[in-house]
Amino acid sequence: MPTDHGIGASSKRREDLRFLTGRGRYTDDINLQGQAFVHFLRSDVAHGRINGIDTSEAEKMPGVIRIFTGADFEGVGGIPCGWQVTDREGNPMREPPHPVLAQGKVRHVGDPIVGVVAETAAQARSAAEAVVLDIEELPAVVDMRKALADGSAKVHDELDGNLCYDWVFGSDDAAIDEAFSKAAHVTTLELTNNRLSPNAMEPRVAVGDYSWASDESTLYTTSQNPHVIRLLMGAFVLGIPEHKLRVIAPDVGGGFGSKIYHYAEEAFCTFAAKQLRRPVKWTSTRSEAFISDAHGRDHITTIQLAMDAENNFLGVRTDTLANMGAYLSTFAPSIPTYLHGTLMAGNYKTPAVQVNVKAVFTNTVPVDAYRGAGRPEATYQLERLIDKAAREVGADPVALRRQNFITQFPYATPVAVEYDTGDYNATMDKLLEMIDRDGFEARAEASRKAGKLRGLGINCYIEACGIAPSALVGQLGARAGLYESATVRVNATGGLVVMTGSHSHGQGHETSFAQVVADMIGIPENMVEIVHGDTANTPMGMGTYGSRSLAVGGSAMVRATEKIIAKAKKIAAHLMEASEGDIELKDGQFSVAGTDKSVAWGDVTLAAYVPHNYPLDEIEPGLEETAFYDPNNFTYPSGAYACEVEVDPETGKVQVMGFAAADDFGNIVNPMIVSGQVHGGLAQGIGQALLENVAYDENGQLLSASYMDYAMPRADDLPFYKVDHSSVTPCTHNPLGVKGCGEAGAIGSPPAVVNAVVDALQRGGYAHVTHIDMPLTPARVWSAMNG
């Protein structure tokens, strides 16, 4: 039920005051005394051998302080990978080194080779132009199929080829073969999931600082997870113990995954600051972002569905090539495997599901998680496949899905996860209420009269978020735990500061987290402040991605607040000379059950810090508690999405006429913020479906290297959305019953768009068009129609 405060209220985002008035404090706003600037000279070829680097002229340029090359980093570790995937024979993935600056070879356009540090950014750039590189260009490996062919050039000479791993998961061969041998109908679909560039509004920035007096290093960085950066960079790259390394991620302007990873520029700035005893700053240009921020997606897939004569799903088998790029980014190996293969059952009770993924090195920018990470790829292939199957057997696409829905929970899938709860018919019912499916024919007729083809696409999705149970992911190869933490510090006058290990970079945590804690105590939200982003004043946490912050970080906050309340009740009992078990807390008042005795929240907090009348023999003074929360399971948001499009048959242009999303996110803390998250996700999903595409030529040159060629969705590309999250099956295993909503929009929407376009073309008489690969640009749609 909507309320005007606390859990369930659409409280206005308190952080927006500073963001919308230009008073945010981003990493680039941080300028330290004596700061120098680095400019990276990056490879302009995709693959080459470094025969020489001549810095002699550059060193004479004005303002140059020092020029670093790969040789300066020989005693330093490489950029580590945080996840080890094991292949079908039980062998670990191939994990080639990833130096901070290129050593011996360059492996993608944008690979940093030289770091020029100078007094100003312009001087650093000018001096970098004077560095003479002798690079012998080598044949580039770009196409994944060619990369795996015999005789292909190798991205990493020390490996036996370009295969990172060949991973098989889910049902065994016998089970899957049996499913397909019994099938009355088999549907096959080949598709690509297009490579995307994350394009956070704020480009990456790093400022390294070093104090020789205390031997402490500080890194200010645009990160979604400062503690993870501290651990990876401190332990694996620079050898700085955590108590001598502080990582601060202040206001961060969007991440979408791209700011999870530990990047070379961060290690460089921290390292150089110590060497030079001066702060060193790097600010990425947008052009650099395209060639240095980890990309997302980039799969080539063949998927098959086996159905019996009654259209029951018998088996799903999928083979995917997943592009890793030139090096393994922090979480790269886990994305096409454990965040993708584990979702291949979808919302359906298919008894046999087998997933094969071959991860491939190429001379391209590394690929890692991008909003949804693996789950959009799983959803896209499965939901496109089901649509194709429905058409082939003449079934209604909604009815075919409903017939195969999982309806009993908990449900253990053939791909290793157990869905705790869900109601897929409920979100589908909701969706159908929202879209007026019965009126579609009339709308299609109106479009036809205007010379347009109208189509409707519907699909479901399920995702796994609330990442992640540490013990489980540890078995699967994660080199970290995935708990979250919170410290709740109550001040003497009753206000609270909550220090969380998660990180907000657009999600509105400062608002919604405060709602949770305030609600538990029964005090106004403005008495709660949320602190995040600084390893020096927050407990060790794993940061924000995978729609985990409320489900995991929020749960830690609940646990810490429960400890606070338990202790506060003890104090209240003492103050009222009652027994602890009789104390009730409501609306910020402690009362003794069955009496009219009460003390206010503020009386108790004051007593905790001014313990004149206090049970000092039983409890310590002060009111501050920390909790770590490690989830028992993932959470499984799900939903049903619909897209209606018009296609201009003369030009191939697709216009999205309507989009509806019915989600089950479990309990909702702030409906307005949830809607905002869905809106943003939908924009990115529709962007992937219609507009966005990272394109390389066969030499590994990036063709989509600026906004002149990389098409971001704009407001007029998008419709007014209808979103609903009133279908609620609370998560069964976390205290708030929440599931997470950050990625759903980007996961569920691409198949809806493509299903709608194919539907429009089929209805319009283009029977040969059963699939078009994203993005569905006018040129591609026109070619498909006329192909």
Added chain:
Amino acid sequence: MYNFEFAKPSSIAEAVEALGHDEAQALGGGQTLLPTMKQRLAAPATLVSLNGISEMIGVCVNDAGEVCIGGATPHATVAREAQAQYPALAALANRIGDPAVRSRGTIGGSLANNDPSACYPAAALGSGATIKTNTRDIAADDYFQGMFETALEEGEIITEVRFPVPEKANYQKFVQPASRFALVGVFVAKFADGVRVAVTGASSNGVFRWAEAEAALSADFSKAAVEGLSAPAGDMISDLHGSGDYRAHLVKVMTGRAVAAAG
């Protein structure tokens, strides 16, 4: 960006004088030149801003009935002030870039740059405009000489562009999804003595006139007349956003739509 000197003259004569210096370059709205300088792909020693020259800014109608636009007039001003006399031109100006680009970018800068995907070249060529510079008048038919190539000499300034006003005209822009420049743009203008059809975005030789369509439309100004034509052949641009065949097809579609919209 490298360092440069900056001059802001208040007359054409002073601007010409300032542009006489070594490596001096005219600055219109800076919407093309400044990004190029930031990327260090251009490094003029002096930028001579044309934005303070009042005789080069504004829209008027001369005795011959031509719409005359000062060379330093921003797109937004054209969109507003040419609306009554030449609505098709105003509509074209109003769909260039975004509000910031339209407030800064100028007609002179656009025509001097002659980007193969820009809009104004189609209007100038399609209208048979005259490009007036500090030294001479150049007919649009002689002015455009291929991608980024024009008849302008070093240091020559476009001071005014004079557009004869057709009986009917329309510009159809099919946008490239990323840049929103014209993937293909077609300007159709019907004059008493014939029809002109200018195409931008499509050809690797820059803006061009589609002679077959002009002939067909001069005989019969109707969408049907275009439908009978085969798509223009020639050196079409083929890139990420569309093949040459697709562009050629769009030329025909957009021409038909322009005729229909012109009424």
